[in-house]
Amino acid sequence: MKKIPVLLMGCGGVGRHLLQHIVSCRSLHAKMGVHIRVIGVCDSKSLVAPMDVLKEELNDELLSEVCLIKSTGSALSKLGALGGYRVVHDSELSTETEEIAKLLGKSTGLAVVDCSASMETIEILMKAVDLGCCIVLANKKPVTSTLEHYDKLALHPRFIRHESTVGAGLPVIASLNRIISSGDPVHRIVGSLSVTLGYVMSELEDGKPLSQVVQAAKKLGYTEPDPRDDLGGMDVARKGLILARLLGKRIIMDSIKIESLYPEEMGPGLMSVDDFLHNGIVKLDQNIEERVKKASSKGCVLRYVCVIEGSSVQVGIREVSKDSPLGRLRGSDNIVEIYSRCYKEQPLVIQGAGAGNDTTAAGVLADIIDLQDLFH
Amino acid sequence: MKKIPVLLMGCGGVGRHLLQHIVSCRSLHAKMGVHIRVIGVCDSKSLVAPMDVLKEELNDELLSEVCLIKSTGSALSKLGALGGYRVVHDSELSTETEEIAKLLGKSTGLAVVDCSASMETIEILMKAVDLGCCIVLANKKPVTSTLEHYDKLALHPRFIRHESTVGAGLPVIASLNRIISSGDPVHRIVGSLSVTLGYVMSELEDGKPLSQVVQAAKKLGYTEPDPRDDLGGMDVARKGLILARLLGKRIIMDSIKIESLYPEEMGPGLMSVDDFLHNGIVKLDQNIEERVKKASSKGCVLRYVCVIEGSSVQVGIREVSKDSPLGRLRGSDNIVEIYSRCYKEQPLVIQGAGAGNDTTAAGVLADIIDLQDLFH
CATH class of the missing domain: 3.30.360.10 (Dihydrodipicolinate Reductase; domain 2)
Structure with a gap:
C-alpha cells in the first residue's frame, strides 16, 4: 500500500469537503493501492496533529469530528478531547507546521494541501518546497503572487498541482499540461x-x-x-x-x-x-x-x-x-x-x-492521488 | 535528467508522427528535465535497435530516417546503412523484443508503446507487463480483447496509459481517471x-x-x-x-x-x-x-x-x-x-x-511524459 502523507491547511468549505471525501474513499483508494495519511489539519489559528507524525495519523473518527466542528463555523481549537493527538495554537502554528514538513518532507514525502483563501500560506508553502514536499492548492493566491514566489513554488513542476484553482474540479490544468x-x-x-x-x-x-x-x-x-x-x-x-x-x-x-x-x-x-x-x-x-x-x-x-x-x-x-x-x-x-x-x-x-465545494474538493483529491508515484 | 526508455511498436501513421514529435520536442523536454530514449522501433516485420540497449539509443538522425522511410509506405527493413544499430527480422522480432524488455524492464524501466492497429501485439504486451514495463497504447485492440487480457494489462493501473484509444488526443481518459x-x-x-x-x-x-x-x-x-x-x-x-x-x-x-x-x-x-x-x-x-x-x-x-x-x-x-x-x-x-x-x-x-495522426500521436506523447515519475 502506497502511503501519501497529507498536511491540510484550511478546513472550512473546500477543506472540510476534502476530508469528507478522503474518509469516504478509503475502500476505493485501498483497491487502488493508495492510502492518504492525514498527519495534520490547520485552520488559521490552530494545528491538530498526531503525537508522532512519523508513525501515526489522524484517524477517521477525528477527521469526521473536525468536519462536524467546521461545518458549524467553529474554530479547530474547539475540538473536544478524543485523545491521541495534539493541538497547537497561534505563534506555535507555523513553527510546528515547518517542523512536520522537515520531519516528513524528505523521509516519506509530504503533500502540503492549501484549501484556504489566505495570502498568508505562501511562507510555509515556500519552506515546504525547500524541504522536499509536494504542494497541492485550491487557493489561487500563492500561484498569482509575485513571479519570485511562483518560480519557487513551481521549481519542481511535478511536485505542484493546482487543478482546483481554475474551474473548480474541471480538468483544465491537467488537460493543458498534457497539451504542453x-x-x-x-x-x-x-x-x-x-x-x-x-x-x-x-x-x-x-x-x-x-x-x-x-x-x-x-x-x-x-x-x-x-x-x-x-x-x-x-x-x-x-x-x-x-x-x-x-x-x-x-x-x-x-x-x-x-x-x-x-x-x-x-x-x-x-x-x-x-x-x-x-x-x-x-x-x-x-x-x-x-x-x-x-x-x-x-x-x-x-x-x-x-x-x-x-x-x-x-x-x-x-x-x-x-x-x-x-x-x-x-x-x-x-x-x-x-x-x-x-x-x-x-x-x-x-x-x-465551475464552482461548489464538493466539486472543488474532488479536484484537490484527484491531484493528491495523482502524486502517488512520487511517494515511496 | 530523467530518462524514459521507449520501445515503439508500429511506426506507420501515428507511430511515425510520434517519432517526429519526440525529435522536435527535445529542447522542450530537456527544460522539463526529461529525455525520451528511443531504444527500439518495430514495424510488423522488423526491429531496429542500438547495439547495446542499456547504454545507447537510436539517435535523432536515425529516427528521422525511419520517419522518412515509413512516410513513403516502405518497410523498416529498407533502412539504409547509417551504422551503429542492428535490424532483426521476422522470427527473431518477438524474441529480441522480449529480450530488450527483460534487460530494461526492471533495471531502468521501459515504456512499450503500441501505435499499431494489430491484434498481434497482445502477446508481447503481456510479457512486458510481467517484466515490469509500462504500456502506452494508441492501439485499441489489446484493451478491448478478453477480460483475462485486460486484467493482465491493467494489473498495475499506473503502468498503463491509453488516452489515444478514445477521441484521439482528447483528454477523455485522463479526465475520467481523475473523476474516478x-x-x-x-x-x-x-x-x-x-x-x-x-x-x-x-x-x-x-x-x-x-x-x-x-x-x-x-x-x-x-x-x-x-x-x-x-x-x-x-x-x-x-x-x-x-x-x-x-x-x-x-x-x-x-x-x-x-x-x-x-x-x-x-x-x-x-x-x-x-x-x-x-x-x-x-x-x-x-x-x-x-x-x-x-x-x-x-x-x-x-x-x-x-x-x-x-x-x-x-x-x-x-x-x-x-x-x-x-x-x-x-x-x-x-x-x-x-x-x-x-x-x-x-x-x-x-x-x-477526434482524429488525425498528429493529434493522436500528441496524446501518446503526453502519456509517455506522464509516466516520468515511475522512472529512475
Whole structure:
C-alpha cells in the first residue's frame, strides 16, 4: 500500500469537503493501492496533529469530528478531547507546521494541501518546497503572487498541482499540461471562468437590466457577499494569470487589463454594498443594455471572459457568436476553449460545473492521488 | 535528467508522427528535465535497435530516417546503412523484443508503446507487463480483447496509459481517471466518438439522403476504404468498451448491443464496396430520412453515440436535443458527456478534434511524459 502523507491547511468549505471525501474513499483508494495519511489539519489559528507524525495519523473518527466542528463555523481549537493527538495554537502554528514538513518532507514525502483563501500560506508553502514536499492548492493566491514566489513554488513542476484553482474540479490544468508536454503549441485560450459572471451575462440576453440580474444573483447565493468582488473581474484575472503562467508567460497581476463592470466611484471604499445595489448599479443598466443590443444585431451575445493570447491576458466583456460553445453557455457552467496546432479551427472545449465545494474538493483529491508515484 | 526508455511498436501513421514529435520536442523536454530514449522501433516485420540497449539509443538522425522511410509506405527493413544499430527480422522480432524488455524492464524501466492497429501485439504486451514495463497504447485492440487480457494489462493501473484509444488526443481518459480517483461516481457517459459518423449524422440534418452523405464522406477521405467499417459501429463500440472498463465494468465486446447502419445482407462478405455504395446504401435512405424527420418534429437530431449506463454499453442512433452540446456537434469533432455526482444536471463536456495522426500521436506523447515519475 502506497502511503501519501497529507498536511491540510484550511478546513472550512473546500477543506472540510476534502476530508469528507478522503474518509469516504478509503475502500476505493485501498483497491487502488493508495492510502492518504492525514498527519495534520490547520485552520488559521490552530494545528491538530498526531503525537508522532512519523508513525501515526489522524484517524477517521477525528477527521469526521473536525468536519462536524467546521461545518458549524467553529474554530479547530474547539475540538473536544478524543485523545491521541495534539493541538497547537497561534505563534506555535507555523513553527510546528515547518517542523512536520522537515520531519516528513524528505523521509516519506509530504503533500502540503492549501484549501484556504489566505495570502498568508505562501511562507510555509515556500519552506515546504525547500524541504522536499509536494504542494497541492485550491487557493489561487500563492500561484498569482509575485513571479519570485511562483518560480519557487513551481521549481519542481511535478511536485505542484493546482487543478482546483481554475474551474473548480474541471480538468483544465491537467488537460493543458498534457497539451504542453506533447509539444503542441497553445495559441489562444478563451475562458468563461466565473459562475457569477456566466450567470449574469446569460441572463442579460433576455433583455433584463443588469441591476435586476445582479440583485437576483445575490438572492440566489451566486455572488460574494459584496457582488463587486465578482463584478470587478479580479477573480477571473487570477484564473487567467494561472493559465498564462502554465504556458510559460512571465506575467504578473498588475499587467492584466481588467474591465470592471462598475466604475471606480462605485468602489467598495466609496459606496456601501446596499447603496451600490440600490442606487449605484442602476446607473450602469443603460450602457450594458445598449451593448447587449449591439451584439445581438450581429448575431452575438456578451460574455465576460479571459483571453490569453501572445504575451497578454485580457479580462472583460467580449462579443461572441450566439452559436459558439461560449455563446451557448448557461447556468453555473464554466467553459474553456483551447486553440493550438492540434486544435486549430475548432478548439478543445472543456465545460462543466465551475464552482461548489464538493466539486472543488474532488479536484484537490484527484491531484493528491495523482502524486502517488512520487511517494515511496 | 530523467530518462524514459521507449520501445515503439508500429511506426506507420501515428507511430511515425510520434517519432517526429519526440525529435522536435527535445529542447522542450530537456527544460522539463526529461529525455525520451528511443531504444527500439518495430514495424510488423522488423526491429531496429542500438547495439547495446542499456547504454545507447537510436539517435535523432536515425529516427528521422525511419520517419522518412515509413512516410513513403516502405518497410523498416529498407533502412539504409547509417551504422551503429542492428535490424532483426521476422522470427527473431518477438524474441529480441522480449529480450530488450527483460534487460530494461526492471533495471531502468521501459515504456512499450503500441501505435499499431494489430491484434498481434497482445502477446508481447503481456510479457512486458510481467517484466515490469509500462504500456502506452494508441492501439485499441489489446484493451478491448478478453477480460483475462485486460486484467493482465491493467494489473498495475499506473503502468498503463491509453488516452489515444478514445477521441484521439482528447483528454477523455485522463479526465475520467481523475473523476474516478476522487470518488465521484460516474452514472452515465454519452459520447459521439466517430469522426465519420459525427459527420454523417450532422449532414443528415440538412435533409440529404444517407447514400449521398456517405459517398461524399468517402470522397473527402473521412471514411475507411470500406465505409462499412465505420457504419457498422464496431469502432465506436471498442471505444465505449474502453471507457466502461475504466469504470470497472466487467464487459466484453460480444455483450455490447451495436446498431449497424447497414443490414447483414449488405455485409462485406456478401456485397462488394462498389455494389454497396451504388446499389446497397440507397435502399437505406428512406428509413433514415423518416427517422430524421421524426426526430426533427420533436426538436431533436440523430446522433450515433455510445451510451454507458449501469452495466450496459449501447451503441447506435439516438435522438438528442438540437440544443444540447451533442446536438450541436459539427465537423470532425468528437464529444463526450460525463454525468456524475459532481456533474449531475449539466455534464462535464469534453469536445474537440477526434482524429488525425498528429493529434493522436500528441496524446501518446503526453502519456509517455506522464509516466516520468515511475522512472529512475
